[in-house]
Amino acid sequence: MKKLHGIAALVAASFTGAAIATADENAELITNGDIEIVTKTAAPEHLSDAFDEVLSGWRFRSDQTQSMQMDDFDNPGMLGAENGADIWATADGSEGKSCADCHGEPEEMAGVKAVYPKWNEEAGEVRTLQMQVNDCRENRMGAEPWGYDSSAAVDVEALLASVSRGMPVNVAIDGPAQSTWEQGKEIYYTRYGQLELSCANCHENNYGNMIRADHLSQGQINGFPTYRLKNTKLNGAHSRFKGCIRDTRAETFNAGSPEFVALELYVASRGNGLSIEGPSVRN
C-alpha cells in the first residue's frame, strides 16, 4: 500500500514536471544557426538598483518553446513577418505607394525597431513603431491607419523586428523622451486593481518564481511582437500589457493609449542591451 502511494507520488511528480517543464536558464539562443541573440546581459544603468542582469523571456520558457525560436521554419511568428513583407511591397492608398517605394527592402530598416519607442521632434511626442508606420500610411500613402495591434500592424512590426534580430535594444530615455519615460516608470510601479499588483510585483520582485503554473519572467519586451502558444497568434506589447492589467482586476488602458506608449518606452528601456528577437515564441 505504502509502495503504491510512493509510485503514485512519483508519477504525479513526473507529470507535474512535464506539464510545467521549466527552462534551462543557461541555454543560449542562436537563430537559424547564425543570428546570435543576447538573452542575458548586464542591466542598464538606470536599472542597477533593481537588477544586476537582465534576462529575455526566452530564458524562462520550456526547452520545447525555446527551440521553436531557433529556426524560422519552426517559428509560427515568422508567418506574420512574411505577411508583413507582402504588405511592405504592396501599394496602398491614394498615392499608390508601398512602404518599399520609399524605404526599399525591409532589410534596409535593420536597427529601426531597436530604437523605438522614440521621440518625434516634428510631432512633439514619443512614438511607437506602429504609430510611425501609421503616420506613413496616412500622410505619405494616403491610406487608412491600422487599428493599434491589429493583425496587419503587428505583422509589419514583426517584419521590422525580424530584420533587427541580434541588434541591441537601445531606446533613448533622456532628452525630450524623459518625461514620457518617467510616466511609464510611474505606471510600472503602480499597484492596479482589486488585487493591487504592479508590473514590478511579479516581474521585478518575483521573476524566476512560479505563480500557479506560470514561470514569472522579467517581463521584457525585446521579443515583441511575440507568438503566444496560448492564443496562437502574434501579439503586440500593448495587448500583453492590457492582459496583465486586466488580470489585476483593474480597468485597463487601451492599446495605443498615451499610458501604454509611455509604458512601452519604459519597459523597452529595461531591456536596453538585450537583442531584438521578435517575432519570438512564448507560452
Added chain:
Amino acid sequence: MKRTTITLVALLAGLGMANAETVAPADVTYEEGAVAQSLTGVAGNPAEGAKVVSTKSLGNCVACHEITDLADVPFHGEVGPLLDGAGDRWSEAELRGIVANAKMMFEDSMMPSFYKTDGFTRLGNAYTGKAHEGEVEPLLTAQQIEDVVAYLMTLQ
C-alpha cells in the same frame, strides 16, 4: 402552524444575529495587523476553507503559496511563504488579519487584501478589464475568511 411560526421566528432571529455580527470590511479593527474578533461570530469550517485556498475562482492561495497538505492540488506557487505550520507560527487573530488585509502587518506585501473594499487604483469589474460600477464586494466574504483562518489553524 404554530410550529412553523416558531421555526420562522427562530430563523429570522438567527439571521438577524448573524447580520448584526458580520463585520463590514471598513469596520474591521486591526491591532498590529491582527484581528481578534471573528468577522461573523460563526466558527470557520476548515473543509470549506481548504476549498477556498485551493480554488482558482475563490482564494487561489496556492497560486502563490505551497501547502504540503494540499499536494493533490496541482501547481502551487512560490511567491509567498510556505504555509506548512502556519497555525503553529501565527495566532488565529494574526491569521485573520493577514488573510483579511496582509498589508496591515506587512506594509509592502504583494498579497491581495481579501477583505477590503476601498482605496484601489483603477478598480475593474472583475477580470473584464472594464471599470467597476456600483458597490464593491471584497474578494472573499466574511465567512470565507473565517473558513480560511480555520483551515490555516489546522496546519500545525
